Amino acid sequence: MNIIHISAECYPIAKVGGLADVVGALPKYQNNENVRSQVIVPFYDNAFTKANSFATIQQSSIILGDQSYAFNILVLDEKPLEFDVFFIDIPDLLFKNYVYSSSDTERFLAFQIATLDWLLTWESYPDIIHCHDHHTGLIPFMLQESFKYEAFRKIPNILTIHNAQYQGWFSHDKVGLIPPFNFDHVGLLDWGGNINPLAAAIKCAWRITTVSPSYMEELKQAANGLEPLLSAESDKCVGILNGIDTNVWNPETDHYLVKNYKLKNVSAGATANKKHLCNAFNLNPKKPLFAFIGRLVYEKGSDIFPEVFKQTLEENDISILLLGSGNPETEAQLEALKPLFTGRFNAHIGYDEQLSHIVYAGADFLLMPSRVEPCGLNQMYALRYGTIPIVRSIGGLKDTVIDIEEENGFGICHQNVTVTEITEAINRGVALYKSQPKYKAIQKQIMEIDHSWDVSAQDYIKLYHSIKN
Numbered sequence: 131m132n133i134i135h136i137s138a139e140c141y142p143i144a145k146v147g148g149l150a151d152v153v154g155a156l157p158k159y160q161n162n163e164n165v166r167s168q169v170i171v172p173f174y175d176n177a178f179t180k181a182n183s184f185a186t187i188q189q190s191s192i193i194l195g196d197q198s199y200a201f202n203i204l205v206l207d208e209k210p211l212e213f214d215v216f217f218i219d220i221p222d223l224l225f226k227n228y229v230y231s232s233s234d235t236e237r238f239l240a241f242q243i244a245t246l247d248w249l250l251t252w253e254s255y256p257d258i259i260h261c262h263d264h265h266t267g268l269i270p271f272m273l274q275e276s277f278k279y280e281a282f283r284k285i286p287n288i289l290t291i292h293n294a295q296y297q298g299w300f301s302h303d304k305v306g307l308i309p310p311f312n313f314d315h316v317g318l319l320d321w322g323g324n325i326n327p328l329a330a331a332i333k334c335a336w337r338i339t340t341v342s343p344s345y346m347e348e349l350k351q352a353a354n355g356l357e358p359l360l361s362a363e364s365d366k367c368v369g370i371l372n373g374i375d376t377n378v379w380n381p382e383t384d385h386y387l388v389k390n391y392k393l394k395n396v397s398a399g400a401t402a403n404k405k406h407l408c409n410a411f412n413l414n415p416k417k418p419l420f421a422f423i424g425r426l427v428y429e430k431g432s433d434i435f436p437e438v439f440k441q442t443l444e445e446n447d448i449s450i451l452l453l454g455s456g457n458p459e460t461e462a463q464l465e466a467l468k469p470l471f472t473g474r475f476n477a478h479i480g481y482d483e484q485l486s487h488i489v490y491a492g493a494d495f496l497l498m499p500s501r502v503e504p505c506g507l508n509q510m511y512a513l514r515y516g517t518i519p520i521v522r523s524i525g526g527l528k529d530t531v532i533d534i535e536e537e538n539g540f541g542i543c544h545q546n547v548t549v550t551e552i553t554e555a556i557n558r559g560v561a562l563y564k565s566q567p568k569y570k571a572i573q574k575q576i577m578e579i580d581h582s583w584d585v586s587a588q589d590y591i592k593l594y595h596s597i598k599n
């Protein structure tokens with residue numbers, strides 16, 4: 131079975147968040163299961179591109195409305211990854227030093243059209259086309275409706291929703307950018323008066339998956355306007371929990387860490403990484419370290435961080451370290467907090483892959499007070515590195531973290547995203563940290579939890595088989 135994943139992100143090629151981690155790991159694990167899983171991504175002007183060399187295997191052009199754009203299909207000269215990757219190079223649109231911007235309609239539409247045009251030239255078509263998020267959400271529609279892709283009608287396709295908050299809306303004025311189709315069916319593109327690629331995918335894809343079972347259920351109640359659509363299409367929707375790449379995220383071999391460690395020497399290893407962090411960020415390594423890593427957006431609860439941090443730092447003798455970027459107002463508030471709590475609070479506003487690994491290893495607790503969390507990978511990375519997650523019980527967090535008060539519990543959970551509940555959860559963390567034997571026992575317990583992709587990769591393959599011709 132030949133599976134093609136189509137995505138805007140793929141680790142280590144281009145990463146903004148968790149989508150990259152999934153698309154960079156799932157194909158590897160699928161390839162171990164006797165299927166052939168390949169990935170198609172845009173060709174960006176980024177560090178990965180500069181560090182590697184590429185060969186052009188095809189040159190062509192696409193029509194986007196009344197414009198023509200040249201594109202190339204590139205492959206890596208060497209094979210640093212455990213799956214094949216094909217790069218769609220559209221110099222005028224995609225080759226930028228960013229993945230997303232505020233005007234992406236033409237960019238990702240061109241990516242999707244070039245991908246399908248190129249697949250048309252294949253001698254044997256893929257058995258499954260697996261799309262990820264709204265950037266590839268028009269593919270299921272085009273496979274079903276565009277005259278030029280008639281040959282693909284029978285190819286089963288899936289769309290995985292990593293985050294339904296973002297839907298890729300654009301105006302019907304741009305409908306002419308989509309390759310011609312029977313205009314009687316234009317309603318398939320529409321949701322609420324706009325062209326909505328995520329909605330179009332939910333209507334047209336053969337199956338829809340979300341990245342955790344709980345998120346699937348929650349979407350029927352809260353999906354940024356798509357609730358009735360998801361309820362109506364629920365028969366073809368299924369939640370499959372994300373896994374993690376346990377080769378990349380392995381404290382024993384992780385080359386980003388200042389000291390590697392395993393279960394036997396977790397205390398020494400985690401402490402060495404904590405000392406490094408505390409040294410770099412002027413924090414006291416003797417105090418419990420609470421950390422956050424992620425995008426500073428409303429869904430992650432980051433808007434209330436400034437208030438939460440202020441209150442909890444006034445009440446507790448702890449350190450807090452934040453790594454992230456996003457909302458400029460939140461960034462400014464966090465910067466303003468630094469001088470008020472010198473030596474106790476610090477933040478690196480930005481994106482830093484290496485630092486994130488050291489934080490997973492060196493922090494004592496990882497905060498995830500998400501309002502929406504389709505799956506969440508950070509809590510799984512934290513578990514593997516022996517760092518206790520403090521999470522709001524929602525989406526994938528609910529599916530992966532059990533509160534310490536419950537049987538076999540190992541994390542700290544709260545129900546609501548309020549300053550009071552988050553600070554109370556931090557207080558529970560402080561209490562747990564004071565009881566070092568209990569803290570250390572939990573640390574060992576969590577490092578043994580298996581969240582690798584093994585099981586979920588098979589679940590996807592079963593799903594492919596269930597729809598394959």
Ligand SMILES: Nc1ncnc2c1ncn2[C@@H]1O[C@H](COP(=O)(O)OP(=O)(O)O[C@H]2O[C@H](CO)[C@@H](O)[C@H](O)[C@H]2O)[C@@H](O)[C@H]1O
Pocket residue numbers: 146147148149151152292293341372423424425453454455480481482483486503504505506507508526
């Ligand atoms: N400033 C920074 N510096 C370094 N690394 C940073 C960083 N900010 C984030 N990261 C990294 O980006 C990834 C974030 O992954 P998540 O799954 O938690 O969130 P995201 O919301 O991006 O993904 C969406 O898709 C994924 C995948 O399906 C779902 O798990 C999730 O719930 C959904 O919101 C992690 O690898 C994290 O370490």
